[in-house]
Amino acid sequence: MTVVYPAIFTQTGDKKDTYLVSIPDLDGATEGHGLADAIGMAKDYVGNALYDKSVLPPARAIKDIDVQSSEFAQAGPSFVSLIDVDLEAFRRIEKSRNVRRNITLPEWLDDMATAAKINVSAVAQSALKDRLGVSR
Known part of the structure; x- marks a missing residue:
């Protein structure tokens, strides 16, 4: 409309x-x-x-x-x-549109992700899509 x-x-x-x-x-x-x-x-x-x-x-x-x-x-x-x-x-x-969500990680895991230059948001999105069976 x-x-x-x-x-x-x-x-x-x-x-x-x-x-x-x-x-x-x-x-x-x-x-x-x-x-x-x-x-x-x-x-x-x-x-x-x-x-x-x-x-x-x-x-x-x-x-x-x-x-x-x-x-x-x-x-x-x-x-x-x-x-x-x-x-x-x-x-x-x-x-x-993207929304901001806070997640909790063990500090050691966050340190490893930072050192490996891994985008934690992208990994979380991918994991949620896989878990929910969403392909978009």
């Missing part, structure tokens, strides 16, 4: 070409360096804000968004654009 929400982009005029992004229907904000990065950050914000929601907040029509009402209105010139996110694709991507 693809969702579409209006976002207000405000260019600050700094050396990093920063755009502040307000997403009023989700009571959220983000920023990016350059317009492409700002759009990507806005998509990430929308995806994360709606990731586990079964009922989605309604999105206003683009014509109903007033750039002067943005929390960043005084930071520079602003415009409104629509942000679309395929929530099903976003959820699949998010689930495929």
Whole structure:
């Protein structure tokens, strides 16, 4: 399911070409360096804000968004654009990201792995995949 929400982009005029992004229907904000990065950050914000929601907040029509009402209105010139996110694709991507887990090893084993330059995370992933019968 693809969702579409209006976002207000405000260019600050700094050396990093920063755009502040307000997403009023989700009571959220983000920023990016350059317009492409700002759009990507806005998509990430929308995806994360709606990731586990079964009922989605309604999105206003683009014509109903007033750039002067943005929390960043005084930071520079602003415009409104629509942000679309395929929530099903976003959820699949998010689930495929790595997560950090701590494991406990005897110190002697950790010392040997370090000396042999073995990536303990890669070995743990391989062992878990073998144990669970996962091939991806």
